[in-house]
Amino acid sequence: MEPSVTQQSNNNSVTKSNILIEASYKLTVTEQKIILYLVSQIHKDDDDFKMYSLPIQHFYELLGYRGSPKYSEMRDITRNLMRKILEIKEGKKLKQMSWISYVEYDEHSGRVYLSFDPRLKPYLLQLKKEFTTYRLKNVMELKSGYSIRIYEILKRWQFINDVEIPLDELRKMVGATDKYLEYHNFKKRVLAPAQKEIMEKTDLSFEYKEVKSGRKVVAIRFFIHERPMGEASVIPENSHETSGIDVLYSQFLSRFAERGQPLPPKEFARIVVLAQQAFGADWLDELTKMIDDIFGRTDIRKPLAFLTYVLNEKINHMEKGMDHSEGSMEKTRKAMRREKLPDWFAEYQKQFLHDIVQSATNGVYEDDEIERKRAELEARLQKYKR
Template sequence: MQAPAIQQQQYNSAVTKANALIEANYKLSTLEQKIILYLISQISKDDDDFKMYSLPIQEFSELLGYRGSPKYTELREITKNLMRKVLEIREGQKLKQLSWVSYVEYDVHSGYVSLAFDPRLKPYLLQLKREFTTYRLKNVMELKSSYSIRMYELLKRWQYIGEAVLRLDDLRMMVGAGDKYSEYHNFKKRVLNPARKEISEKTDIIFTYEEIREKRKVVALRFQIKEKAIEPIAIEEKKDATVDDQYLQFLAVVQAYDRYITEKQFTKIAILAQKAFGDNWMDELIQTTRRIMQRNDIREPIAFLTYFLNEKVQRIQAGIDPNEVTVHSGTKVVRREIVPDWLRDYEEKLAAESSGGKETDEDIEQMRRELEERLKKYRD
């Protein structure tokens, strides 16, 4: 039985990895993967260097599924083995071999175990701005198969597209199967199908796959990845794990275009989207965002999205048809001129206010009013 404190406080944390690390080749047991992912979830997005990441030895023991008093001998063997594990990262013509953990310290007096990542992992875990994947830790902590965990990560990496084509030999190495299931029918039976069942039952995505053959031999797999439906909620009234899941879903969309958005920025946008789109606001918001991101004439797409949603909300409040507001280039409502420079200032202000973490509903409304004043001269 796992410790309630860990589940409630830490399992809802986010795991963020560079895509190069997601696609690395390595073999870790289920327990070893959960230790690594738990540690990664403790990294703050503002960290510019690794720290010693600690947790109570009792909770560490429970995290690994042990009951009763901590079994120090077994715990030490687990961390010693973890320090020996090597991962391989390919970058162009380079092949890098690294260890996950470089130092472990048990302090029986304080009751804590502390672990340090190998410093060479910094480019893959710290200050990530592009080419990264984020997901909620809770989605992997209930998975019992190491293959399921790795399959989940790889599918999350391609979720924003909804499809991924992976060569079979590469996939075997990435999930840690190596040459264990050299015959495809064994790999399908022992890895693919169990992972599909477990991921569908316990995580936020589902997937199907089809086989790609060359001369009747399966050489690659084409995966179709879908997000599980999320019940819409009123963000103004409730902030819980569902909102966090919606943020990660939206983040996956914007990061596909090498953009980033904070959770508080998303909350503000989501409030407007609910007013603009109604019950189906999340799907509409994602579709709208993708259309905006694909336009070459919009310099600040996040700011423009806010502008667009405000236009829709204002028309609804004025009793004017909001469907006249579109994101297509050259339309009457979204005008032909380049997005005004002040929108960049607005986006920067929004980000600055968000990072402070002290805004209230009144602050949000005040920012909206300021934006509306700026927009007046751009209306018909």
């Protein structure tokens, strides 16, 4: 007897790019399970999508039905699924695409065939970085589509144990932009049931804190915990199933360690978020270049604090409508070199840099003080300009 879909899926893994995990879409719980089952059939070395198939009887079982398959019901489900759109935000680009581009029922062989939209390839195939992997079994028993989406989001950020997500963004990710518009309803219908179900049926649990602006809830901060699942939970994952962000963290951690510098996980997550804001889709390459430049200098004793400050400067310039490169400390320094500077300037600049780094190290960006020092410096330099 051929094993059931549920039995087959126990050791399968779902691997998705983090961009896809944070995409905006609305699927029913049945539609999500179909998609996730198909994703679990992708092999790590696949360079193209295949026609994924399974017995129609097992497909019916996957949908949670019993008895003989009713083809009209299944056709309605796949027809609706082909109409569903997901939105992916990459930098200033917003991409809209479908999940499934082709479905075929073969009553003679008793199988159903499905194919992903080819535009999903960058988010599901040959993933080397910025991806998340979890066991399919952790979501197959969940009864709520909101629980599935929140579980995926928590898995994406599990490596730092907590994450703060703006409420509007969270609504988009779980597909609740047009429902439960009052926060207390969203909490009652989405957050609370997901918290209970995820704790009961998966390898995670979580608490959350409401972040407010005045009396309004504007963000949710999740505190993520791994929950033992018995003997199966201690089986080592294959190396290719390690979270992409974990691999990236290990690489950066090694680079910092080579120079005798610490890189705590939460600080790493912080610079990743800042780099994504500053550079969009090119954030990894740009962040790597910045770290190369910083480690290539001898006048920066606290590279992590300096890096955090410079990234914030770039973001501030972008928000003011300026080119983010104008936030570069190196560009500012080169421009100043072209001036005929007095002897006292080097010492003043050194102290100014020290103050900036100290503010960043303390986690407090004292904008007023920095601006005062910058204005004072510019005023003193005015008479030396040609």
